[in-house]
Amino acid sequence: MKKRLLLMLLGGGLQMALAPVSAQTCRERAESLVSKMTLEEKASLVSGQVDGFHTAAIPRLGIPSIRMADGPQGVRNKTRSTFYPCGISLASTWNPDLAREMGRGLALDARARGIGIMLGPGVNIYRSALCGRNFEYYGEDPVLASAIACGYIEGMQQNGVIATIKHFAANNQEHRRHFVESVISERALREIYLRGFEIAVKEGRARSIMTSYNPLNGYWTASNYDLVTTILRSQWGYTGLVMSDWWAEGNDRGGAGSTKHVAAMVRAQNDVFMVVTDPEHNSGGDDLTAALTEGCLTRGELQRSAANICRFLLQTPAFRRSIGRTSALDDQMEAMAEQDMQQAAASGPVVKKELPKAIPQDISELMKHWKSILSEMGATSKVYLNKAVTSLGNSSDLILMFDDENAYEYLSENRAGCMDTLASLIEKRIGKKVEVTVKKNNSAVSAKEAVVDLTDMINFDIEEEN
Helix, strand or coil: HHHHHHHHHHHHCCCCCCCCCCCCHHHHHHHHHHHHCHHHHHHHEEEEECEEEEEEHHHHHEEECCCCEECCCCCCCCCCCCCCCHHHHHHCCCCCCHHHHHHHHHHHHHHCCCCEECCCCCCCCCCCCCCCHHHHCCCHHHHHHHHHHHHHHHHHHHHHEEEEEEECCCCCCCCCCCCCCEECCCCHHHHHHHHHHHHHHCCCCEEEEEEEEEECCCCEEEHCCHHHHHHHHHHCCCCEEEECCHHHHHHHHCCCCECHHHHHHHHHCCCCCEEEHHHCCCCCCCCCCHHHHHHHHHCCHHHHHHHHHHHHHHHHHHHHHCCCCCCCCHHHHHEEEEEEEHHHHCCCCCCCCCCCCCCHHHHHHHHHHHHHHHHHHCCCCCCCCCEEEEECCCCCCCEECCCCHEEEHHCCCCCCHHHHHHHHHHHHHHCCEEEEEEEECCCCCCCCCEEEEECCCCCCCCCCCC
């Protein structure tokens, strides 16, 4: 607790060791990067990656992938985190300073997990008591909502994590939340539904915004030029990143909505469509290439969004950390993490000094090195290895069994080449070639297979930064 308080105080008053890059310099660097990109790289940059909530990377140009996580009550996405009060509880305090402290603390949790962008806070207005996201919003008054949001954003960004205000805009009911159209007069839109976003941009200095799922007055918000370019960027002076909600739809005038209408989103300056499994090869089948060929989207419009993304990335603390330029807060956090590890190593109990002789030697070796294997793979979720099974008919077969659903999915489904990497790392440790399969612990196991229960012998968390 004392360490957390010290970090919060340090971060709150910290002047980053790296002086902020001027807007002019940042714009020039972003334009220089875009000028070096191929058309395919520009197209891939405007799509986020489904694997672990990342922005797309272009390694050839040194553009890293920045990791995101859901908020706003804690750091979600397969990792443990402090659970903070929900939005309506925070708003009921009428205390922006408390929201600022909460933002600072949440940012420290995020940074410890390699997160550079948090997807929160939500500043939609309570229009319906049945809205399923009301718990994370800040009430029915746009001025109160924006005051709490500004404190939250300022605190989080003081500690080097970008806050994302959402869902822009007028997404206020649960029934058909992804599709229902909001038809709102200009006055009501400006005075009630956009007011909180406007103040968060102008006074809270928000640098990332997520559009919403719904159409607004005829256009899906992710492709709504009047909303994103005219109001947000031109009238409010916003220069940050705009991303869609996950698998949101877009449309052209009079057309139906579709997740493939990314060209309309780019034209509106919704810079990043979230999400695509493989942006480099257009696995989502978006219409960017066709729109460029047919003249429905200009190269200048695509370059504009690519430049918006690059300018945003260049200004993020996560980008500076990715190239080794750290701040005093980074050094402080690293020193405390090292101290925590040393204390844990010195005081932790020894669970087992020796494994029973009944366990085959290859599994014994695997267990000794299991944590380092997962660490090399970049595992960030809680991964329990509960049972290992060797086939009596073929000693090169190794079946790993997991109680934890996330662990099973992490290793078997969610990472391209994950199993090959796992097999090679195991081979490196135990000194022989193996064929690896993973199963859930309730999977049927052949009677011919010898099951070795490892539950009491290995039980630890893997929480390494990517």
